[in-house]
Structure formats: structure tokens, C-alpha cells
Amino acid sequence: MRVIGLMSGTSYDAIDAAAAELSLDGDSLVLEPLGLVSEPYDGELRAALAAALPPGTASVAEVCRLDTLIGQAFAAAAVRADRELCGGRAELVASHGQTVYHWAEAGRVRGTLQLGQPAWIAEATGLPVVADFRPRDIAAGGQGAPLVSLVDLLWLRGRPGTPVALNLGGIANLTAPDGTAFDTGPGCALIDAAAHDFSGGRLAYDVDGALAARGRVRAELLERLLAEPYYALPAPKTTGKELFHVGYLHEALARAGPLPAEDVVATLTRLTARTVADALRTVGATEVLASGGGTRNPVLMRLLGESLPGVAVRRSDELGLPSDAKEAYAFAVLGFLTAHGLPGTVPASTGARHASVLGSVTPGRNGPRLPAAAGAAPARLVLR
Ligand SMILES: Nc1ncnc2c1ncn2[C@@H]1O[C@H](COP(=O)(O)OP(=O)(O)O)[C@@H](O)[C@H]1O
Ligand SMILES: [Mg+2]
Structure with a gap:
């Protein structure tokens, strides 16, 4: 399955879109890196984001505006990755979104908010989008992070x-x-x-x-x-x-x-x-x-x-795992696992009560079907 992983980290320097050909082969998850495109946030959006992030505060109106603008920026990165890295044949997008708040209180994480409305990504690419990876782990008693650990x-x-x-x-x-x-x-x-x-x-x-x-x-x-x-x-x-x-x-x-x-x-x-x-x-x-x-x-x-x-x-x-693209590839893998109904967390890492199948799915042009059936959890990742 050809999957695009979208990531922008706490530095909010750029949206990284990595494409990978992923498959299950026995107990191996095989990843063939197809490359990375990195789209810097435009100056105005980056400044608006900076102002909204702690120690700043943002109104609900501003959160709505950012959710849309970041969603559109993620969509543009996904379209470019599909065209330049996948020959227009990507099948799934996995979007981490942009973390704007991680609600921790008394050593417990109680919520997390990633912006970048996935509807824009699904609309622009026609592909199903897995997004909102973190909240399910939090609901299962975990910290919602680190998710790359799996x-x-x-x-x-x-x-x-x-x-x-x-x-x-x-x-x-x-x-x-x-x-x-x-x-x-x-x-x-x-x-x-x-x-x-x-x-x-x-x-x-x-x-x-x-x-x-x-x-x-x-x-x-x-x-x-x-x-x-x-x-x-x-x-x-x-x-x-x-x-x-x-x-x-x-x-x-x-x-x-x-x-x-x-x-x-x-x-x-x-x-x-x-x-x-x-x-x-x-x-x-x-x-x-x-x-x-x-x-x-x-x-x-x-x-x-x-x-x-x-x-x-x-x-x-x-x-064999490009350091600039590693987190974006990791989210491509997590989206692939969700598409197979497989858990994307390690309870020992996040502190959750159990492993969870992560994310929310926004249907693509072909409806709510994901491009994969059930599979068995892999034991190793092999880079090709
Ligand atoms: N040439 C460089 N010299 C020094 N630091 C760099 C250079 N290129 C990138 N960085 C650092 O890497 C950060 C971005 O790293 P990245 O992995 O994208 O972080 P994040 O996941 O938080 O977005 C930049 O903010 C900068 O601190
Ligand atoms: Mg970055």
C-alpha cells in the first residue's frame, strides 16, 4: 500500500510529507521509502501559529481559522507528495497534524489537540485520511505520546x-x-x-x-x-x-x-x-x-x-531511515496499521492500559472503506 505520512513537529518549521510503499510479509512490515517533500509554513501562518501556542492564548475563532489554514497547508503537501513521490497512485494519507496543546495536569495527560482539519486533505487528494492519532491512547489511560515508539x-x-x-x-x-x-x-x-x-x-x-x-x-x-x-x-x-x-x-x-x-x-x-x-x-x-x-x-x-x-x-x-523524514515515515506506518485494524501503541511506552488501534478516519472519494483488510501484527520493520 502506498501511504503518505504527514507530520509537523513542535518546531512548526515545515510540513513533512513522506511517501512509503508498505506491505506485510509474514511477520515483517516492509517499508520502501519513496522520498520526502517538505513544505515550509508560509510566514503569516507560522506567525499566527506562534501567537496561538503557549505562552500565548487563542480564541475559539482563531483555533477554527488555524484548523482550516493548517488543514489546507497539509492538503497541499499531500497533493505534492502524491504527484512527485507516488506517481499519483497514493492510497492512504496518515496525518499527524500540528500539535497546539497537550493538556497535562498532575503528571497525567488529559487531552491533546492537533489541528489541520483532515477534510481538506481528503477533499484535495480524494484519499481516505487517518488523523487524530493521539487521543485514543489518552482515552485508554496513556500519555498519547510517544507514538513513534512502536x-x-x-x-x-x-x-x-x-x-x-x-x-x-x-x-x-x-x-x-x-x-x-x-x-x-x-x-x-x-x-x-x-x-x-x-x-x-x-x-x-x-x-x-x-x-x-x-x-x-x-x-x-x-x-x-x-x-x-x-x-x-x-x-x-x-x-x-x-x-x-x-x-x-x-x-x-x-x-x-x-x-x-x-x-x-x-x-x-x-x-x-x-x-x-x-x-x-x-x-x-x-x-x-x-x-x-x-x-x-x-x-x-x-x-x-x-x-x-x-x-x-x-x-x-x-x-536506511532518512533522519529528516523519520517521523513522517513513522506516521505513514501508524496509518497503515490502522488501515489493517492493528494497534499502533506500546502500553509500556505511553502508560496506557492496553494497546489501541489509533486515529479517526475521514473517507476519501470512494467512501469510508479503507484500502486494506485485517492483517496480523508485525514483529519487525524491514527497510527496502
Ligand atoms: N542546519 C541546521 N543547523 C542547526 N539546526 C538545524 C538545522 N536544520 C534544522 N535544525 C533544527 O531542527 C529543527 C527542526 O527539526 P524537526 O525535526 O523538523 O523538528 P520538529 O519535529 O519539532 O518540527 C529546527 O527548528 C532547528 O532547530
Ligand atoms: Mg519539523
């Missing part, structure tokens, strides 16, 4: 040692072979916020780690940031920009006094490397398979390597 576990099963999948997006998360999976804290979120702030909005992120490379780590600021209670919480745990947002950064900086931009970015880069490395140690990683935009920051990757002596830190590309 794909990570299938992908890394059978590798020697303790291979751990790490995604460095706005938030960083990992999956260990025993199913332990959690957000470690900020990936690029605070680095992005600082780069954006100090450049007066010119920079969306610290391009190639240039600022961090010129700065020096401020021990006092680092210690203060490391005192964040989230890092010490036991898994399962998830976080987001509800916590690690620009206001959080401002508060830490206000107490630190004026510092040069380079030093702040260097310190935040060290903070990510340090908290990610600490988390990797708690799960006993002997090998790290990293993905996400953060792998393009050479300073972050160097610091991470240095913090983990004896651990091989690789990009997922080395195993």
Missing part, C-alpha cells in the same frame, strides 16, 4: 546491545528496546527560541550551530536550567512547548543577568546534550540512532558524542 521497536528489534532511537526535534524523545520511551526535554526548542530572540526574528534556529560554536557555556545558567524538575521525573513522561517555550527562557535569563547571545545559545545547546545524554544513560544505551532536525546541528551532535563515551552515536540514515 515503529522504533519494530525497526531496532534484533540489533545487538541496547540500541536506542533518539529524535531531536523541538522536543527530544527516545525509545529503548524494552519499550521505555519518553520525552527527555528540549531538543531544539530553547535553542530556537534564543536564536530567534537574539537575532530580532531573523534566525529561526542556530544555523549549523554557528552561535553555539562561538559561545562559551555559562555554568551558573546551566545549573539553574538543570534544576528543572521535569528531568528528574520517572518515565513514562511527555512534555512540550507548554513548558519549554520562549517565556521559560526569558525567566531563566532574567535571573542570570545580561549575557552575550553566543553564550546563551552555547549553554542551551549543552543543556540539550546533557539532558539527552543523561536520559540515554538511564536506559543503558550502547548505540544511539538519531533523527530529526537537531542532527543537523554539528555542535549539538559533537557535545552529545562527548557526553557518551563508548556509545556509538549514529544518524538513522545509516540504517
Whole structure:
């Protein structure tokens, strides 16, 4: 089955549309990557989204507007992926949507909201769309995240040692072979916020780690940031920009006094490397398979390597899974599983009472039928 996976993460930099040919072969799920198209959000929409996200607040009218505009932007990315990657023969779209709120209270997740109305995607492509992946796991007592863990576990099963999948997006998360999976804290979120702030909005992120490379780590600021209670919480745990947002950064900086931009970015880069490395140690990683935009920051990757002596830190590309597209491929897989009536969660990862078949389905031009019948749950993911 030819499936398009649509993803935009907490960095809301771009909509990633990855296409894959997926099939079940015995107990293997076979994934042939067909490629990625990445559509940056247009400036106006990105600014509207930024204003709506925490610490901002949005009216119901604004939520409606964003749901439509993001749905239309996702639809455009899906149309392009179908045309350029699938020869117009895609059969299913799996859309994560754009997370705008993850409602966590007293250590429990009680709701989550992803915008990007799937009707626009179904209308533009004619294809059935699986969307709203997270809420079902929350209804089953889970955190609704991390959902990529199922794909990570299938992908890394059978590798020697303790291979751990790490995604460095706005938030960083990992999956260990025993199913332990959690957000470690900020990936690029605070680095992005600082780069954006100090450049007066010119920079969306610290391009190639240039600022961090010129700065020096401020021990006092680092210690203060490391005192964040989230890092010490036991898994399962998830976080987001509800916590690690620009206001959080401002508060830490206000107490630190004026510092040069380079030093702040260097310190935040060290903070990510340090908290990610600490988390990797708690799960006993002997090998790290990293993905996400953060792998393009050479300073972050160097610091991470240095913090983990004896651990091989690789990009997922080395195993055939393109690091820029990994999360989008993962959602293509989750949509494929739903189309087969198969669960998309690992209760050990999300903390749910049981595994769930995920998502809501928006019918395509052929009605509510999904392009697949029941299948048996796969034991491994094979890349072709
Ligand atoms: N060349 C680069 N140098 C430094 N950081 C980069 C580079 N390219 C991407 N990034 C980082 O990756 C982030 C986007 O990563 P992505 O995996 O798309 O995250 P998300 O899933 O949160 O959208 C950017 O915000 C930026 O911090
Ligand atoms: Mg992104």
C-alpha cells in the first residue's frame, strides 16, 4: 500500500510529507521509502501559529481559522507528495497534524489537540485520511505520546546491545528496546527560541550551530536550567512547548543577568546534550540512532558524542531511515496499521492500559472503506 505520512513537529518549521510503499510479509512490515517533500509554513501562518501556542492564548475563532489554514497547508503537501513521490497512485494519507496543546495536569495527560482539519486533505487528494492519532491512547489511560515508539521497536528489534532511537526535534524523545520511551526535554526548542530572540526574528534556529560554536557555556545558567524538575521525573513522561517555550527562557535569563547571545545559545545547546545524554544513560544505551532536525546541528551532535563515551552515536540514515523524514515515515506506518485494524501503541511506552488501534478516519472519494483488510501484527520493520 502506498501511504503518505504527514507530520509537523513542535518546531512548526515545515510540513513533512513522506511517501512509503508498505506491505506485510509474514511477520515483517516492509517499508520502501519513496522520498520526502517538505513544505515550509508560509510566514503569516507560522506567525499566527506562534501567537496561538503557549505562552500565548487563542480564541475559539482563531483555533477554527488555524484548523482550516493548517488543514489546507497539509492538503497541499499531500497533493505534492502524491504527484512527485507516488506517481499519483497514493492510497492512504496518515496525518499527524500540528500539535497546539497537550493538556497535562498532575503528571497525567488529559487531552491533546492537533489541528489541520483532515477534510481538506481528503477533499484535495480524494484519499481516505487517518488523523487524530493521539487521543485514543489518552482515552485508554496513556500519555498519547510517544507514538513513534512502536515503529522504533519494530525497526531496532534484533540489533545487538541496547540500541536506542533518539529524535531531536523541538522536543527530544527516545525509545529503548524494552519499550521505555519518553520525552527527555528540549531538543531544539530553547535553542530556537534564543536564536530567534537574539537575532530580532531573523534566525529561526542556530544555523549549523554557528552561535553555539562561538559561545562559551555559562555554568551558573546551566545549573539553574538543570534544576528543572521535569528531568528528574520517572518515565513514562511527555512534555512540550507548554513548558519549554520562549517565556521559560526569558525567566531563566532574567535571573542570570545580561549575557552575550553566543553564550546563551552555547549553554542551551549543552543543556540539550546533557539532558539527552543523561536520559540515554538511564536506559543503558550502547548505540544511539538519531533523527530529526537537531542532527543537523554539528555542535549539538559533537557535545552529545562527548557526553557518551563508548556509545556509538549514529544518524538513522545509516540504517536506511532518512533522519529528516523519520517521523513522517513513522506516521505513514501508524496509518497503515490502522488501515489493517492493528494497534499502533506500546502500553509500556505511553502508560496506557492496553494497546489501541489509533486515529479517526475521514473517507476519501470512494467512501469510508479503507484500502486494506485485517492483517496480523508485525514483529519487525524491514527497510527496502
Ligand atoms: N542546519 C541546521 N543547523 C542547526 N539546526 C538545524 C538545522 N536544520 C534544522 N535544525 C533544527 O531542527 C529543527 C527542526 O527539526 P524537526 O525535526 O523538523 O523538528 P520538529 O519535529 O519539532 O518540527 C529546527 O527548528 C532547528 O532547530
Ligand atoms: Mg519539523
